[in-house]
Amino acid sequence: MKPMPAISADPLRDDCASEPIHIPGSIQPHGLLLTLSEPALVVLQASTNVNTELGLGAAPLSGQALGSLIGAHALAQVRLALADLDADEDELHQVTLNGNLFDALLHRHQGLLFLELERAVSPRHAAALHVARTLRRLQSAKSLDGLYQTCVTEIRALTGYDRVTLYRFEQEGHGKVIGESLSDGMQPYLGLCFPASDIPPQARELYRLNWIRVIPDAAYQPVPILPALRPDNGRPLDLSFAVLRSVSPVHCLYLKNMGVRSSMSISLLKDDQLWGLITCGHREPLRVPHELRTACSSIGQLLSMQITLLQEQEARRQQQEKTVMIDALADAMAGDTLDVMESLLPHAQTLLDLTGAHGLAILVEERLHCFGACPTEAEIRALYPWVQQQGKGVVSSHQLAVDFPAAAAYQAIASGLLAIRLPKPVNNAVMWFRPELKSTVNWSGQPIKHQDAGAGTSSPRLSFELWKQQVDGKALQWSASVLQAVESLRRHALELDLARQVQREHAAVRARDELVAVVSHDLRSPLTILLMQCGMMRKLVPADDTKANLRMATAIETMQNATSRMNTLLEDLIDISRIEAGRYQVALQSLEVNATLDQLGLMWHPLAAAKGINLTWRAQPGLRVQADPERLFQVFSNLLGNALKFTDLGGAIEVIAQAADDHVLFRVCDNGAGIGAAQLPYIFERYWTSREGNPTGSGLGLYISHGIIQAHGGTLWAESVAGQGSVFSFRLAAAP
Structure with missing residues (x-):
């Protein structure tokens, strides 16, 4: 067994990944390609074999009308195909050119109409009967493994390929063969992994965009397209959706090294992303009729839906099981008076079953409780600060020693970590541990490319023999359903903790x-x-x-x-x-504002006069306000008391009352010491006594006044400039 090389650092892989495979400038030779302008159907570019097939000599075709090249009858068939294209119909149309029958395929891309004329081939059998049977069998599959095997068996019977494999992309990017059907003498790949470098990103994107891709003979000679650049914009021709698109020479060598001469791939999508491929290979050249390819494309689409359906059914079943466990854990937390985390201690086995973990640790302040296979107490306490630093409610890792290097000391029992904690100032967490899966990954050949020493170009790997890689320091990954379950458990714990x-x-x-x-x-x-x-x-x-x-x-x-x-x-x-406590009560009644202010004046005029301050009142006539007279008097006492305290001899205080829509606006204005801008936002807080010259103040008057006005449904605010004075204002509802 060998360690896996660092493929990501391989410059040859990078070269392959940057190859512009969507603009090869050529096609495969089993068909003809023309690009046309609409609606005149004038040729812009054409593959060079069009001249040969139509007997036109070497004359350039760009700028000629399509009808003048293929004849009126063939042009009529093309127009019928174009009408179906406009109607989004997928009917097969055929044309005869120089006595040879061609399938006419049309698509539009980047402002061009693509016409592909693929030499027709007769099917070995009636596809409709086989497809109907295949679809029934796929729909009746009860498990994913059964679905995979049915798919590869049926497609091999339908197409005649020597090998049909179902290839699923794993989270790390590589692929794994999960279904296979072989003819005698073919090397089996079932269960083997193929490195991500075998299918670079731009190739995966083309697989995502096209349900099917065919190479009838990988030993073909590419047919150039002329002119090389588009006449209308001078750019390379994008063949992303062309059936005849020429493939990378590296890929053709890859197929040769694999021992196959022809291939077909069918894309499998989930949520519009490439989930996997059905790959078909044959030891000899093989042409699959258009009718069968269309059927295989339909099978791929149905299989994609069936995979999604069965996965969702399995996910729902698992989620239902986990919901029962979470409900039981939530009831335990709700029915106990302990800390919510500590309430889980009697239910350690349920917590382990919930996640499929082998070990569990519950930390509550300084108390640590461990169950099953766990690191030592000292190791867990050293790990906890790292969990805190992640700043997440749920923290997960399936290779803890990579994320937290100190965990290498105990990776045999805790290569996987899943943890939840609550946003509290004290230590608290539930941590699950999974052991290292000290396992072997079976690769189809050593995943490394080779370089042609003479040409200095990259070539695909040469061997597909079994190659084993020892995997250390990794645990089974935490599934999406497990992560959702612990997030739900944490949400319950958070709600109950806040309630307590x-x-x-x-x-x-x-x-x-x-x-x-x-x-x-x-x-x-x-x-x-x-x-x-x-x-x-x-x-x-x-x-x-x-x-x-x-x-x-x-x-x-x-x-x-x-x-x-x-x-x-x-x-x-x-x-x-x-x-x-929110229980401050006021007894509202209709008060005449002028009479209320006159009553206040009887008390405050003598106090102001004694200090040499001019106290005046001004109110619009006829104003009435809804207020508690005793509490309103208390507010004025606080505001006037402060104004008198911080207004010097000879100063002035004015009390103003005026209508403001359906309210009465009261203002207590003074030209005293004022309040600094830094202190103004805090004056209605409890115990605000920061003003100089107020050593005897309790700091409660303004806070209480603010609460009284709020209890009336009104608002109290202040404006002030240090050294110039203050204005305290409040609004109360007007009385009818």
Whole structure:
């Protein structure tokens, strides 16, 4: 057994991959090709054998009318074929040229009409009966393996080729023979792999575009097309859809090395991508009639649909099994109070069955639980940061030592990794492990090209004998259904984890509310008593100006102010609790705006006058607003209190009320210190006390005012320029 060479580094493979096989400039010699302009059907280019077949000598054909070359009767048949082409019909039309019968094939590409005249060949048997039988057998296949074998057996019986193989492209790009039918003496390829370099990308694209491709004799001499470039644009002629298109000389040598003289391939597509090929080979030249080729094309299309159908049926069956397991795991997570990951511990076997893994590790914070064949605890903990770094909810690898080199130390038991984790700050993951498949891949010959030393050109590999490659460090790949299943499991875990977080937060809010209620209830009574006692003590202090009496009066006043502040803070805490719990309630009623502002003025005018600040009110007459009078008074108290605090002696404060559509707009304007642009976005947050000169502020007033206005269904915002003043505005619904 030998290690596989680095094919991707082979310059000969690169040469083959860059070969422009769609513009060979020639055709195979079993037919004629002409390109025509429409609607006049004037010849633009023609294969050189047209002159020979029609007995025209060596005269150039470009620019001549098609009818003048093939005659009126043949031209009429071509026009019938053209009518079918326009009607999207696939009928066979034949023309006779110089006593020889030709099949007329038409297609359009890049603004040209292509006419291919392929020498007719009689079928060995009536294709219709065989095709009907083949289609019935394909449709009745119950498994993919049965479908593959039925296909190759029926196509060999239909066409007479010595070998028919069904070749599937694997994820890595190479192909594998999964079905085969042989005549005696042919080398079997069933189960062998063919390297990706055997069919370069541009060849795969042509297979994708054309259902069928035929080479009746790989030892042919190409027939040139003249003129070499298109007369209308000077470019090479694109023969991507031409049946007669000449093939790469490298491919012809490839067929020779394989021991076949003629070949046919039928494309198999899935989701419009090349899924595989049915390849046919014969030891002698073989012409397959157009009628049989059309039938084979239909078989390829039906087989493509049947493969997709059976694969989807199998995928649905597997998905149903996995859905049952996921539902059971989701119920286990939902019915437990533990961390959702830890809730899975009793269901380790179900988790292993879900993915077909051999080992399982569940990490919850610092706790690691392992089941089955796993790396050591230290190795798993060293692997986890790499899983985190991938930044994905689901991480998968079937060659972990390549993706995470440290895993080479334990690749025998963990060459495959599948992991899910939740977006939480703590360590958490479910990790599945698959062992290394220390296996042998059987190749049809060593996958390497050779170079012709004399010509300096590349040639296909020479040998198709069995060549074995030892594969190390790889596990069975995680299927799409497994990846979908663990993604679904992760989604359930994420939803349940978020639900538990919400429940915990709601419980914390309830506990806080209860604590606030108890504290406020238990503190209000002693605070009220303190305020009353302070009032009584002030009355008992003599009114004379002795030093002792003044000191006593000052101490009592300090106690009274501190107690009042504590009482205010208690009220603020209760308001915050209600706002954050979404239970802040307001008792709305219709208020006359002017009367409300007059009532506020009775309290705030004396306070403003005492500080030497001019406080004015201005409101449109007749305004009414829907508001809770007590809460509205609280908002104004906070806004006016701040304005007075940060407006200097001689400053001005103005309160304005005006109609704004179906709302009333209130503004409290001052020409005080203002708020810096860096601080303005944060002023309605809790505990905002960053303004200089506000050492005694609690930072709760604006936050509570914002919550009160929101509870009214209104909005509160601020505009300010440092050193010039501030404007606090809010909208409330107008009352009828």
